[in-house]
Amino acid sequence: MLLRVILALVVVLWVNPAWANQTWRVTKPEWTAEDERGYSDFIQKIGESGCETPDDCINSNANPYRGTDGRGINFNADCADLVYMLRAYYAWKNGLPFTFVNGVSPRGGGDVRFSTKGNRAGGRSHITGGESGRTVINWVRDAVSSATYRIGPDMDENPLTDLYPVKIQPGSIRPGTAIYDVNGHVALVYKVGEDGRVYYMDAHPDFTLTRSVFGAQFGRDLPAMGAGFKNFRPIRLEKGRITIAKNNQIADYSIEQFYGNVNSNPRDDWRNGKFSYNGLEVGFYEYVRIAMAGGKVSFNPLAELKATMKTLCNDLYDRQRFVEMAIEAGVDRKPHPERLPVNIYGTDSMEWEVYSTPSRDARIKTAFRAFRDDMERLIGMWMKRDERMSYDGLNLKEDLQKAYAYAADVCTVVYTNSAGRRVSLRYQDVVDRLFRLSFDPYDCIERRWGASSPEELASCHNTSGKNRWYEAQQRLRNQIDRTYDARMDFTAKDLEARAPGSGADNPPDVDVKRTIDNMGYRTPITTMQPPGY
Numbered sequence: 001m002l003l004r005v006i007l008a009l010v011v012v013l014w015v016n017p018a019w020a021n022q023t024w025r026v027t028k029p030e031w032t033a034e035d036e037r038g039y040s041d042f043i044q045k046i047g048e049s050g051c052e053t054p055d056d057c058i059n060s061n062a063n064p065y066r067g068t069d070g071r072g073i074n075f076n077a078d079c080a081d082l083v084y085m086l087r088a089y090y091a092w093k094n095g096l097p098f099t100f101v102n103g104v105s106p107r108g109g110g111d112v113r114f115s116t117k118g119n120r121a122g123g124r125s126h127i128t129g130g131e132s133g134r135t136v137i138n139w140v141r142d143a144v145s146s147a148t149y150r151i152g153p154d155m156d157e158n159p160l161t162d163l164y165p166v167k168i169q170p171g172s173i174r175p176g177t178a179i180y181d182v183n184g185h186v187a188l189v190y191k192v193g194e195d196g197r198v199y200y201m202d203a204h205p206d207f208t209l210t211r212s213v214f215g216a217q218f219g220r221d222l223p224a225m226g227a228g229f230k231n232f233r234p235i236r237l238e239k240g241r242i243t244i245a246k247n248n249q250i251a252d253y254s255i256e257q258f259y260g261n262v263n264s265n266p267r268d269d270w271r272n273g274k275f276s277y278n279g280l281e282v283g284f285y286e287y288v289r290i291a292m293a294g295g296k297v298s299f300n301p302l303a304e305l306k307a308t309m310k311t312l313c314n315d316l317y318d319r320q321r322f323v324e325m326a327i328e329a330g331v332d333r334k335p336h337p338e339r340l341p342v343n344i345y346g347t348d349s350m351e352w353e354v355y356s357t358p359s360r361d362a363r364i365k366t367a368f369r370a371f372r373d374d375m376e377r378l379i380g381m382w383m384k385r386d387e388r389m390s391y392d393g394l395n396l397k398e399d400l401q402k403a404y405a406y407a408a409d410v411c412t413v414v415y416t417n418s419a420g421r422r423v424s425l426r427y428q429d430v431v432d433r434l435f436r437l438s439f440d441p442y443d444c445i446e447r448r449w450g451a452s453s454p455e456e457l458a459s460c461h462n463t464s465g466k467n468r469w470y471e472a473q474q475r476l477r478n479q480i481d482r483t484y485d486a487r488m489d490f491t492a493k494d495l496e497a498r499a500p501g502s503g504a505d506n507p508p509d510v511d512v513k514r515t516i517d518n519m520g521y522r523t524p525i526t527t528m529q530p531p532g533y
Contacts, residue, residue, distance in 0.1 A: 047190020
């Protein structure tokens, strides 16, 4: 009997050798430091490859395990799924144990995705060997959502969370670290530059993948909501059971990103938390940059301007892809619903979730505002002769103007209008109309790109009703803070009446060019004393 079973297995493997690759065989009891380094290398290769969807990434040459999945694997993932699915995939391919929270509940009630007091872990699934790797990947995709990350740093109870908040330092934040935005978005670090910049990739509901640099677009709020950088907890398989490290058993567990690193105390108001590096008090996002560079950060305004404008330009290119998807799907030709979704930033409405861009646009606007604020700060540092400034030119204002003009000139967004003609928008064009960009997928593409002139709007096929909606939504476009817990199922009439929660009257200042043009000149230092002194 045993001989027949063995012969049958040999036949199956000979007929379909890929069958053998589907079983998750655990050959190691825990993730070692070497395994973690291997995982970081895996994530960095994926991130740097330029692949445009998670599915393309896993089935591309960037994946060293490509070809071991038999007929290939479906790896469609959104932002929350991506972090877990890549971790599970690597564990499967390297004989490692895996575990994941398969449900959460809100602390205090409400939608688990946007709960105001955060969540707590519910059930848990353990992968100890013998499962189908493909099946586990699907389990993970079905079980995980952005709510899985919305757990505060103080939660150290059973069942434990999968992720813990890390200390802001090199080696702790690394390729494979998750970043949770309190507004319900998740990203995955794929590279950390020598200058402290943290590069991330993030997936979206339409299963596309984009890349950018960490900054103020990642919102912070009450610590219970769990925003920030997180790593997977150490786990160990013993006698068929997985044990999970608690907070006090993890060397780089830290609450500093919630309460600051100066006299941080969980009982204090998080808003009063202060960040300091080598005695210099800085803001949170600047602290991340300095800490990740090991304190070896010198600020060159020209280099900062060029790098940030390149990142923002890439963000605009990514937005271009999303807008085109809505046009290709014909959503702009459909009648506008009588009401907006219950919440424009978080909805289960298929067309709105996939084809609208309110969250994406808010993140872009936040990044533009942060760029303007950062440039103002750098100019102020130069005026005060801050020793961290590395600029050694003769005329900072003139050099910044030239650098801005060049970077703006090489960044051009091109869209095809409703009449089939190409329309080019330069970088400064987009800045000037940033708060006119429509996030509404039912608008014509001209409105999606903020057209206001009769010439550019001549090809727009919006009805008078849709134009009314566009005008009524201006206050929502002025708002860059995403309010996921607010009811927003407004009618056009509600918006026109300035209903509570329907936006802001005026947009923030995002014009870096004007900030540079209005900067003063620094008085030169003279070492010679005037005659008769």
